[in-house]
Amino acid sequence: xxxxxxFAAVVGWFEQNVPIAETELHYGNPYELLVAVILSAQxxxxxxxxxxxxxxxxxxxxxxxxxxxxxxxxPYVKSVSYPNSKAAHLIAMAQKLLADFGGxxxxxxxxLMTLPGVGRKTANVIASVVYDKPVIAVDTHVFRxxxxxxxxxxxxxxxxxxxxxxHIPEHLRARSHHWLILHGRYTCTARNxxxxxxxxxxxxxxxxxxxxxxxxxxxxxxxxxxxASAAEGTR
Numbered sequence: 001x002x003x004x005x006x007f008a009a010v011v012g013w014f015e016q017n018v019p020i021a022e023t024e025l026h027y028g029n030p031y032e033l034l035v036a037v038i039l040s041a042q043x044x045x046x047x048x049x050x051x052x053x054x055x056x057x058x059x060x061x062x063x064x065x066x067x068x069x070x071x072x073x074x075p076y077v078k079s080v081s082y083p084n085s086k087a088a089h090l091i092a093m094a095q096k097l098l099a100d101f102g103g104x105x106x107x108x109x110x111x112l113m114t115l116p117g118v119g120r121k122t123a124n125v126i127a128s129v130v131y132d133k134p135v136i137a138v139d140t141h142v143f144r145x146x147x148x149x150x151x152x153x154x155x156x157x158x159x160x161x162x163x164x165x166x167h168i169p170e171h172l173r174a175r176s177h178h179w180l181i182l183h184g185r186y187t188c189t190a191r192n193x194x195x196x197x198x199x200x201x202x203x204x205x206x207x208x209x210x211x212x213x214x215x216x217x218x219x220x221x222x223x224x225x226x227x228a229s230a231a232e233g234t235r
Contacts, residue, residue, distance in 0.1 A: 001203065003150070003151070003167065004167065006149070006150055006203050007151060007167040007168065009203045010149055010200055010203055011168060011172060011176065013200055014175075014176070014179040015172075017199060021175050021178035021182060023045075023125070023129055024046075024049075024182075025037065025040060025045050025049065025052075026049045026053070027052075028056070030104075030126065030130045031097075031105055032052070032056055033105075033125075033126060033129060033130060034093070034105050034115075034118075034126055035052065035055065035056070035065075036048050036049075036052050037122045037125050037126065038086060038089055038090060038093065038117040038122060039051060039077060039080050039086055039090075041081070041082070041086075041117075041122070042081045042082065043081040047080055048080065050079070051076065051080055054076060055073075055077065058076060059073070059094075062094040062098055062103045063094075063103060064094075065090060065094035066091065066094035066095040066097070066098050068091055068094075070091065073087040073090055073091060074087045077090070085117075086117065088116075089116045089117030090117065092116035092117070093115045093117050093118065096114065096115055100114070105126060107127060107130070107133070108127075109123045109124065109127050109133075109135065112126055112127065120157070120158065120161075121137045121138060121139055121157065122137075124136065124137035124177075125137045125177070128173065128174040129174070133174070134171070134173045135165070135173060135174075136161055136164045136173050136174075136176055136177045137161075137177050138158075138164070139157075139181060140184075140190075141181045141183075141184030141185055141188075142160070142164075142177065142180040143160055144184055144188065145180045145181075145183055145184040146160050146164060147160075147206075148188055148193070148205065148207075149200060149203065149204050149205065149206070150203070150204065150205030150206075151164065151167070152164065164176065183200070195207050195210065
């Protein structure tokens with residue numbers, strides 16, 4: 001199977017079986033999503049969704065967050081990963097958002113990446129979710145699933161992003177990010193992936209290798225059984 005054929009099969013399966021795929025982060029506007037995505041780095045969406053409602057209420061706009069002190073923000077984010085860095089990033093992000101963009105979250109990826117706490121993955125999430133730009137954010141789930149399915153052999157998130165965008169039509173890229181991240185979160189997990197019940201197994205290179213390995217390990221046992229049967233027959 002060529003990579004082009006594998007992409008077509010995988011995307012086709014997702015289109016048929018997961019027609020709706022959206023971010024699991026809770027937000028009401030671009031500013032709130034930006035805050036949530038910054039907090040979600042190496043942290044679960046579930047935890048972020050617990051943290052953000054009181055944070056949004058206390059700092060409802062960039063100006064409110066920009067004028068806050070570290071000690072005011074930290075108690076709201078202390079239960080997420082790396083709370084010290086994230087509290088500082090949130091304040092600095094809001095300040096730059098006001099100073100450079102009039103308090104509006106920009107749609108341009110390069111502009112987004114000038115904001116403190118915003119890397120390429122976060123910028124791509126904002127660009128695709130808020131502004132429906134044809135880009136794919138690559139996090140640990142997307143990176144892992146893309147490799148296991150055989151969609152990419154890229155060594156870096158940027159390599160994987162380029163492979164995905166090269167083969168996935170523009171109008172499906174925003175959804176494809178969510179397809180892959182949700183599949184990695186609930187089915188193709190880092191430990192003990194649920195291959196037996198996975199609808200993508202027919203096209204998955206990881207599953208094919210696992211099956212080949214099992215078949216190879218079964219052969220010696222089958223040979224032993226045949227020898228034992230033959231020995232029984234000579235008695």
